[in-house]
Amino acid sequence: MSDERIEAAAIARGVRRYLERERAGGGAELLADGAARLQAEGPGTRGAAVRGSREPGTAERAAGEDGGGRADAVRAATLVPGPSAILLRDTPSIESIFDDESNPAGLAARAAIASAALPVLREIADEVCACTKCGLHSTRTRAVPGVGAASSGIVFVGEAPGADEDRKGEPFVGRAGQLLDRIIQAMDDAKLIPGVPLNRDTVFICNVLKSRPPENRNPLPHEVEACAPYLRRQLAALRPRIICCLGKFAxxxxxxxxxxxxxxxxxxxxxxxxxxIVTYHPAFLLRSPSYKRPVWEDMQMLAREYTSD
Incomplete structure (x- = not known):
């Protein structure tokens, strides 16, 4: 069976489970038309409703909400849109359709996924470290593939490595990374996801770009195009339950x-x-601490979505 047919079958299973739940609650009629359209569109068109690209912004915008706290940015990039993202809902109260069989929750259910992902992630990391697809390889100190594991099924995706990450070869190790660690630790302390320990060893953390842009400027379109396949392969290996995009570029x-x-x-x-889900980049929070509350609300939503079907 082809990958597209497998994916279509997974969508159909999700639709059936969703409609069965809604039928039990009396809501099937309202959703039948939308579900039928989803199946009819097929895997190649599901993201059309939300697909688009970012218009170039100013350096001031890039340093704020725009892309994860790069105050020195002088250029904004128009990014390549993702191939298959679809908006599920505007509020966390409405149930979603997604493949909870291929992307399960919980350590036990994900043990085999985590084990199988390790060699693939190592292979991708080796390729990233040897990559010369764009000019960033000539200015970086070390490539930064990613860190963590597939065991929890949670992935955080940022924008690009900074100076600290470039020196160490690991994402989110500077001040913004330390804040991200505290956010993840706070989620664990609050037991937002019972039975799933949350730390840098159980989640996976990476960036859109795997090499640091000079002077921490915004990623350029051809750099994103060169790095995006690595990120997509990482996500395919990780089979995450939920992805948290940190900042606008991701x-x-x-x-x-x-x-x-x-x-x-x-x-x-x-x-x-x-x-x-999408939330503010930790580097933005360092300059705008008042946004920590909405980020915590987003982490609570992440936890709810993790445990819901």
Whole structure:
């Protein structure tokens, strides 16, 4: 069976489960037309409703909500839209359709996925470290493939490595990374996902770009185009339950939707078989601490979506 037919079958299973739940609650008639359209469109057209690209912004916007806290950015990039993201709902109260068989929750259910992902992630990391597809390879100190595991099924995707990451070869190790660690630790302390420990060893953390842009400028379109296949292969190996996009660049690449983070957050999207949410980049929070509250609300939504069908 082809990959498209497998994916279509997975969608159909999700639709059936969804309609069965809605029929039990009396809501099937309202959803039948939309579900039928989803199946009719097929895997190649599901993201059309939210697909788009970002228009170039100013350096001031790029340093704020725009792309994950790069205050020195002087150029904005128009990103390549993702191939298969779809908006599931505007509020977390409406049930979603996604493949909870291929993208399960919980450590036990994900043990085989985590084991199978390890050699694939190592192979991708080796390719990233040897990559010369764009000019960033000539200015970087070290490539930054990603860190963590598939065991929890949670993936955080940022924009690009900074100076600290470039030196160490690991994502999110500077001040923004330390804040991300504290956010993840706070989720664990609050037991937002019972039975699933949350830390840098159980989640996976990576960026759209695998090499640092000079002077921490915004990613350029050809750089995103060169790096995007690595990210998509990582996500395919990880089979995440849920993806959290940190900042606008990751959101636009994987959601295919343009807009401010304030406009993109609070919604649940689907990328392949996973759920996807959007929140502010930790570097933005360092400059605008008042946004920590909405980020915590987003983490609570992430936890709810993780445990729901």
């Amino acid at each position: 959101a636009e690449l994987l959601c295919g939707a343009k807009g401010s983070i304030s406009g993109l957050r609070g919604k649940v999207y689907r990328y392949q078989g996973a759920k996807l």
